[in-house]
Amino acid sequence: MRTITTARLLLRPWRDDDADFLLDLESRWEVVRFLGPHPTMMRTRADALASIGRRRAVDHPVHGIWAITTTDGRLAGNLLLKPIPMSAGESPADPPEVEIGWHLHPDAWGHGYATEAAEAVLQDAFARGLTRVVAVTDPDNHASQAVCRRLGMTARGRTTMFYGTVNELFDLSRPPA
Numbered sequence: 001m002r003t004i005t006t007a008r009l010l011l012r013p014w015r016d017d018d019a020d021f022l023l024d025l026e027s028r029w030e031v032v033r034f035l036g037p038h039p040t041m042m043r044t045r046a047d048a049l050a051s052i053g054r055r056r057a058v059d060h061p062v063h064g065i066w067a068i069t070t071t072d073g074r075l076a077g078n079l080l081l082k083p084i085p086m087s088a089g090e091s092p093a094d095p096p097e098v099e100i101g102w103h104l105h106p107d108a109w110g111h112g113y114a115t116e117a118a119e120a121v122l123q124d125a126f127a128r129g130l131t132r133v134v135a136v137t138d139p140d141n142h143a144s145q146a147v148c149r150r151l152g153m154t155a156r157g158r159t160t161m162f163y164g165t166v167n168e169l170f171d172l173s174r175p176p177a
């Protein structure tokens with residue numbers, strides 16, 4: 001998976017030695033509470049290592065799951081670009097919808113890092129042929145909705161089409177060349 005750099009950040013593949021950070025990130029209720037209909041906190045380092053293995057297994061020219069670090073190497077969170085899971089009974093769009101998502105450590109909130117990381121990934125993905133991206137947030141996740149708005153995404157209202165739950169849907173199309 002490629003690395004992507006911004007003014008303040010480096011997005012790179014997850015590594016096994018990130019396991020302690022990932023466990024610290026995903027064992028926090030404030031980080032996972034809005035993730036899907038049944039949020040669960042990560043419990044063990046073995047779970048973190050298994051999750052890192054799954055993140056690294058994404059092998060795609062455009063999609064990816066990146067560790068967000070500051071340029072001095074400190075881990076800040078996770079940025080993903082991947083096909084979005086449909087709710088039961090929903091048919092995937094053609095081509096399938098691709099979602100962008102972000103999870104940052106609370107120590108890294110309030111610096112604009114999620115927006116900066118997502119902007120860079122979208123710019124890179126649009127240049128590589130992606131034409132449209134969606135983001136879904138829990139209706140109460142105002143911090144994440146603010147990231148969507150900062151990215152210039154359009155609010156499309158509530159939907160139950162994805163992840164088997166009610167979400168606010170945002171989308172963005174590739175800007176004209």
Ligand SMILES: CC(C)(COP(=O)(O)OP(=O)(O)OC[C@H]1O[C@@H](n2cnc3c(N)ncnc32)[C@H](O)[C@@H]1OP(=O)(O)O)[C@@H](O)C(=O)NCCC(=O)NCCS
Binds near residue numbers: 031137141
């Ligand atoms: C969603 C989440 C990533 C948002 O993080 P965030 O830090 O608020 O988002 P941004 O990266 O856009 O940063 C914006 C904040 O940084 C501030 N900021 C500081 N310096 C900045 C800079 N140089 N540039 C931009 N913003 C800056 C902004 O003022 C804003 O703070 P405010 O909301 O208090 O005004 C974070 O709350 C999170 O990880 N939540 C848990 C996981 C989650 O719910 N993920 C989303 C699932 S849909």
